[in-house]
Amino acid sequence: MERMKTSLLSFLFICLISHCAASTIKITTTDVPNGTVDTAYSTNVAATGGCTPYKWKIASGELPTGISDDPSGNTLKLDLSGTPTKANSDAVTLSVTDCKGNVDKPWYKVVIQSAAEHVVSLTWKPSKSNDIAGYNVYRGPDGVNWTKINAGLVAATDYDDSTVSNGSTYYYSATTVNISGEESSKAAAVKVSVP
Secondary structure (H helix, E strand, O other), rough: HHHHHHHHHHHHHHHHHHHHHOOOOOOOOOOOOOOEEOOOOOEEEEOOOOOOEEEEEEEEEEEOOEEEEEEEOHHHHEEEEEOOOOOEEEEEEEEEOOOOOOOEEEEEEEEOOOOOOOOOOOOOOOOOOOOOOEEEEEEEEEOOEEOOOOOEEEOOOEEEEOOOOOOOOEEEEEEEEOOOOOOOOOOEEEEEEEO
16 A cells, blocks of 8 residues: 555656656747837737746847837736837847746847838728717737827728838737727737738
């Protein structure tokens, strides 16, 4: 009977060790979008696995001038944001380390072009409500993280985004805002790939 307890404990111990070994830290973001000079840039690089908190750093290379890095509050993502000031193509290696010292270090090519070459034209069906003041338009890199891109409420049911960059993918959504300033939830996201 005593031997069976030992075997069971050994089995549990082996299972726990193999689970830890299989949970290696990994940066899941495969590439970052391009940007345009003098246009706000925002994206994030996400990691999974290992143990938290994560520690992020730039292992080699540099981010484009005007873009900085900042770990998210829960450290699962590294936010890259700012307004690039110079057209260039930069290679940067990002490093993430988990609480046990395991590391993942992929590299990224970040292209900042001098001017926008494409425009994304968005249209949507009008709200059937009688008290609509206008619409807000949101853009994001992944359909989860959003930035409002209109300066003031959009009165019409169309919007042109001329701040897109070549070779990038964007997600768009819109909300309605009533005359009391209350905003609806976001409409289903639309994915757009810019050539």
